[in-house]
Amino acid sequence: MPSRERVLVFDFDGTVSLGHGPIRSYARFVAAGLPTAAAVEFLGRFETDISAPPSATRWAQPIDGYDLVRLLAEQYDVTASARSAAYLASRQELATNAAPVTSPAGLADFLAEARPTAYLVLATNAPAIRLEEALAALGLAGAFDAVHTSVGKPDGFGPLLDSLLARLPVGASSANLTSIGDVWENDLAPAYMRGATTALVGAPPPRTATPTYRADHLHELYPALRDWLDSATPLAPGTTSLDPTFTTALTTEKADQ
Known part of the structure; x- marks a missing residue:
């Protein structure tokens, strides 16, 4: 090689x-912690904004779908710890029928x-x-x-x-x-x-x-x-390439969410 x-x-x-499956899962878990009426309103606003072009978002400009959930949740006084718990719960559904x-x-x-x-x-x-x-x-x-x-x-x-x-x-x-x-x-x-x-x-x-x-x-x-x-040029004789010990690794530090 x-x-x-x-x-x-x-x-x-x-x-x-x-796909929006994992983001929708996150939104559902956030909504689960809200009163029924607030949850319905929250999810309705989420669906409207997740489908809208970025320029059509009137109240804030999220950097991605997860940030959209965060910004909406803050408007419903969802705490950072509750958002984190909802996010981690949503990852348990990643790549399932609930979050395709x-x-x-x-x-x-x-x-x-x-x-x-x-x-x-x-x-x-x-x-x-x-x-x-x-x-x-x-x-x-x-x-x-x-x-x-x-x-x-x-x-x-x-x-x-x-x-x-x-x-x-x-x-x-x-x-x-x-x-x-x-x-x-x-x-x-x-x-x-x-x-x-x-x-x-x-x-x-x-x-x-x-x-x-x-x-x-x-x-x-x-x-x-x-x-x-x-456009990569061949390595010169005697030049060291990438570290051969660089192999598959899976890090498990604390999630920054």
């Missing part, structure tokens, strides 16, 4: 795992194609709860070389990125790492600040975002990412 002198870092929710998910078109094939050239990393703020089962349901079991959970993006992402950049060949540009995600502030800004390549998917980005690549759907980025992978 050729030396893998590049790194691809993927976010999970909204990037590798698609789908994967981007062609992702498994793209990862298999990229693996000879790049180490594949999954980095998510979500806890490890049912993550292995979700990856299996998405057809991605064993597709990543490393899986990091409860990362604590954006602040907690920096140390992980630094460790990945340190594994690049001596003298390699930080652009040899690409971070892919749907939230600029969490998934890409920390990588951008380190000179890494960035790829943003999903809703239109904030005006301050400056991703290297941008598309509505992940599969639309495959041609650009293939070009990025193909």
Whole structure:
């Protein structure tokens, strides 16, 4: 196998795992702690806002669906501890009929194609709860070389990125790492600040975002990412490639939710 002198870092929710199923599950668990009338109103507002274009959200601008639930819950005086409990309960339903998910078109094939050239990393703020089962349901079991959970993006992402950049060949540009995600502030800004390549998917980005690549759907980025992978130059004789001990890992730090 050729030396893998590049790194691809993927976010999970909204990037590798698609669909509003897990977010709806989170909203249902939040609503379960409210009086009946308030719960009905809460869920009605949630469904209206989760389906609306970002610009149509009148009261606030959430960064993603989970943030939408948080912002709505705060308006109903749901405490941070109650939100956290609801979120963790919702993860027990991840990739079940109660919280279905789908994967981007062609992702498994793209990862298999990229693996000879790049180490594949999954980095998510979500806890490890049912993550292995979700990856299996998405057809991605064993597709990543490393899986990091409860990362604590954006602040907690920096140390992980630094460790990945340190594994690049001596003298390699930080652009040899690409971070892919749907939230600029969490998934890409920390990588951008380190000179890494960035790829943003999903809703239109904030005006301050400056991703290297941008598309509505992940599969639309495959041609650009293939070009990025193909532009990797062979390692010079005697150059050390990525750390051979860099193998699949599943971290289980406290969830940052």
